[in-house]
Each structure stands twice: as C-alpha cells, then as structure tokens.
Amino acid sequence: MKLKNFWWLLIWLFTAGIILERAFPKQKERILGKERVRWKILPAILLVLPYIIWAGFRGVGFGDTYAYQQAFLKAPTSFGGVGEYLSQYSKDQGFYFFNALVKIILCQSPEVYFLLLAAIQMLIIAFVCRRLSVDYWLSIFLFVASTDYVSWMFNGIRQFTAAVIIFGATELIIRKKYIPSVLLILLASTMHQSALIMLPVIFLIQGKAFNKKTVICVLLSVTALTFIDQFTDFLSSALADTQYKNVVSDWKSFNDDGTNPLRVLVYAMPTLIGLYGYRKIRAADDPIINLGIGAGLISTCLGIISMATSGIFLGRMPIYVSLWSNLIVLPWEIKNVFSEKNAAFVKVACILLYCVFFYYQMHVIWSII
Numbered sequence: 001m002k003l004k005n006f007w008w009l010l011i012w013l014f015t016a017g018i019i020l021e022r023a024f025p026k027q028k029e030r031i032l033g034k035e036r037v038r039w040k041i042l043p044a045i046l047l048v049l050p051y052i053i054w055a056g057f058r059g060v061g062f063g064d065t066y067a068y069q070q071a072f073l074k075a076p077t078s079f080g081g082v083g084e085y086l087s088q089y090s091k092d093q094g095f096y097f098f099n100a101l102v103k104i105i106l107c108q109s110p111e112v113y114f115l116l117l118a119a120i121q122m123l124i125i126a127f128v129c130r131r132l133s134v135d136y137w138l139s140i141f142l143f144v145a146s147t148d149y150v151s152w153m154f155n156g157i158r159q160f161t162a163a164v165i166i167f168g169a170t171e172l173i174i175r176k177k178y179i180p181s182v183l184l185i186l187l188a189s190t191m192h193q194s195a196l197i198m199l200p201v202i203f204l205i206q207g208k209a210f211n212k213k214t215v216i217c218v219l220l221s222v223t224a225l226t227f228i229d230q231f232t233d234f235l236s237s238a239l240a241d242t243q244y245k246n247v248v249s250d251w252k253s254f255n256d257d258g259t260n261p262l263r264v265l266v267y268a269m270p271t272l273i274g275l276y277g278y279r280k281i282r283a284a285d286d287p288i289i290n291l292g293i294g295a296g297l298i299s300t301c302l303g304i305i306s307m308a309t310s311g312i313f314l315g316r317m318p319i320y321v322s323l324w325s326n327l328i329v330l331p332w333e334i335k336n337v338f339s340e341k342n343a344a345f346v347k348v349a350c351i352l353l354y355c356v357f358f359y360y361q362m363h364v365i366w367s368i369i
Contacts, residue, residue, distance in 0.1 A: 003054040006369045044130040055153040056115030063155030069110045075103040094190025124164040135331035145354035147361045162188035162195040205294030214297045221301035259315035264303035270296040270325040277337030296325030
C-alpha cells in the first residue's frame with residue numbers, strides 16, 4: 001500500500017482519472033441558486049480513493065508522521081485516561097482529543113488512524129470541489145500537482161485538518177451563515193490555533209470581487225513589506241500571549257529565509273489571471289468566485305510577506321484561503337476568462353506548467369522522486 005514511486009500521483013490522474021471523467025456522465029444540480037453541471041458522487045470518490053490510501057499508508061519516515069504516530073500511541077484506551085493524556089499538551093488539544101476518541105472507540109492501529117485522517121481530509125476536499133468547481137478533475141489535479149497533497153496530507157496534518165474543516169464550511173460562508181461558520185472556525189482552532197485568523201477573513205472576503213476591503217488588504221501588505229522590521233516587532237508583540245509567542249525569534253534563529261518565490265508565484269496565479277479578467281469576473285458576479293477572488297488576494301499577500309519573513313510560520317498560513325483560490329477559482333478562470341479556443345490552450349499550458357512545478361518541488365527541493 002505504501003507509495004514508492006511518487007509519479008503515480010500524476011499517472012493516476014492522467015489515466016484512470018480521465019477514464020472516470022469520460023465514462024460517467026455528469027449531472028445537473030442546483031447549487032447556490034444556479035443550475036450547474038457536476039460530476040456524480042461515485043466517480044468523484046473513486047478519483048480520490050488512491051490518494052486516501054497513499055496518505056494513510058505513507059510510513060512513519062515522512063515528515064512529522066512519526067511524532068503523530070507517537071502521540072496516537074500515547075492516547076488512552078479508555079475515557080478515564082483522557083484528562084491525563086490531554087494534560088501533556090498545552091496547545092491544540094482538540095486534535096489530541098480526536099486521537100483519544102479514535103483509539104477508544106474505533107481501533108488502536110496507527111495505520112487505521114492515519115487512514116481515517118486522510119479520508120476525512122481528502123473527502124472534504126472532494127466534496128467541496130465536486131459541488132463548487134466547474135472542472136472537478138482539474139481541481140484535484142491542481143491539489144496534487146501543486147504538491148499541496150504531499151505537503152499537507154503527508155505532513156502538517158494538524159493544521160490541514162483545521163484548514164479542511166473551514167473549507168468544508170464554504171457554502172455556509174458564501175450564504176453568510178456566520179454563526180455556524182464561526183463555530184466551525186472555533187472547532188478548527190482546537191486542532192490548530194492559527195485557524196483563528198479566519199475569523200476576520202470570512203468577513204473580509206465577502207462582497208463583489210476586487211472590492212474596497214480586499215484592496216485595503218493589499219495596501220496593508222505593501223505597508224508591512226515597506227516597514228518589515230516594524231512589522232516583525234509588531235507580530236512578536238501581538239503573539240506574546242499565544243502558543244506562537246516565540247515564533248519570530250524562532251524563525252530568525254532557524255535562519256528561515258522565507259517562502260520560495262516560485263511557490264508564491266504558483267499560489268498567486270488565480271489572482272494574476274483574475275486581474276487580467278477583471279471585467280468578466282465583475283460582470284459574472286458569481287458568489288463562489290467572488291469569495292475565491294478575495295481569498296486569492298489574501299493568499300497572495302500572505303505569500304509575498306512570507307518571502308521576506310518566515311516560510312515556516314507565515315508561509316503556511318495561506319492554506320486557509322488558497323484552497324478556495326487554487327481549487328475553485330483557477331478552473332473557473334480558465335473556462336470563463338478566456339475565449340473557448342484560448343481556454344483549451346491555457347488549460348493545457350496550466351497542466352504542463354504545474355507538472356514542471358511538481359517535478360521541481362518533488363525532485364529538486366525535496367529529492368523524493
């Protein structure tokens with residue numbers, strides 16, 4: 001079950017993935033007040049099933065998997081030991097409570113635990129993309145080829161669990177159902193406290209694309225870059241009473257040279273294409289895309305700031321918003337911003353360039369293929 005050749009991540013999409021797209025007819029669904037053509041549930045699940053298995057059986061030698069395995073093995077086998085177990089962790093206790101629940105109620109196998117986590121994460125991604133993306137196959141391709149799949153489902157799973165909980169609330173956020181949205185963000189913050197950043201964000205990204213609120217975010221980012229030393233001092237003070245109180249000194253001591261500019265460029269593509277198609281996006285006034293454009297601008301701003309500060313801390317924050325911009329907005333832009341003839345060319349070019357980035361990240365940076 002363990003994935004030994006990471007090229008299979010793309011091979012599956014270009015073989016079985018395309019067969020699934022052609023073999024199963026799509027269906028019409030009414031989503032957010034509009035009739036839309038979407039993949040059926042069965043082929044959508046079949047497309048992502050191998051990614052659940054590969055993430056679940058990745059082995060403990062990958063990233064911080066060993067640390068998560070040890071945390072699960074320490075979890076109690078009865079409810080009586082939950083309090084003592086949680087007392088070992090000063091932060092993100094919701095995640096460790098989940099560990100205890102799985103071990104007490106379901107099983108004591110780390111492999112099944114990782115498989116369950118992978119299933120929750122991947123199925124939420126699949127569910128949201130199937131409903132909201134105009135091109136489900138392309139959305140899953142972008143998730144894999146951008147290396148977000150490996151970055152987050154093989155590593156950093158606490159923060160990604162928080163991110164997918166919020167991603168799963170997309171339609172609630174679009175409908176401005178703020179009470180359940182805020183409750184889900186608070187739940188996500190028990191998995192990873194950084195999720196609290198989304199409390200103001202879900203209000204900032206509301207409204208028509210490229211509105212005044214998102215422009216203000218861009219101006220604040222430019223200000224932060226212009227006065228980067230003052231910004232890091234402010235960040236250190238703001239985080240003083242949180243679990244991230246030492247984050248500024250830590251990234252300086254680790255010689256953290258910031259996020260790779262190429263990765264920032266990849267995350268910025270929905271924003272750049274969005275600026276090119278500004279008029280068409282404003283004219284479409286699609287609530288899904290309006291939300292995603294705002295999210296993309298924030299993702300781009302965070303990415304640019306992280307280039308000058310920390311790739312370890314700030315470089316991981318865009319995941320809360322980039323899922324909307326990369327997986328939902330980019331496929332829509334390719335289909336709707338360009339003419340039908342040019343859209344086909346842009347889609348092929350996008351796929352090829354993402355494959356190049358996949359090779360660069362997996363071979364040149366990580367040396368795993």
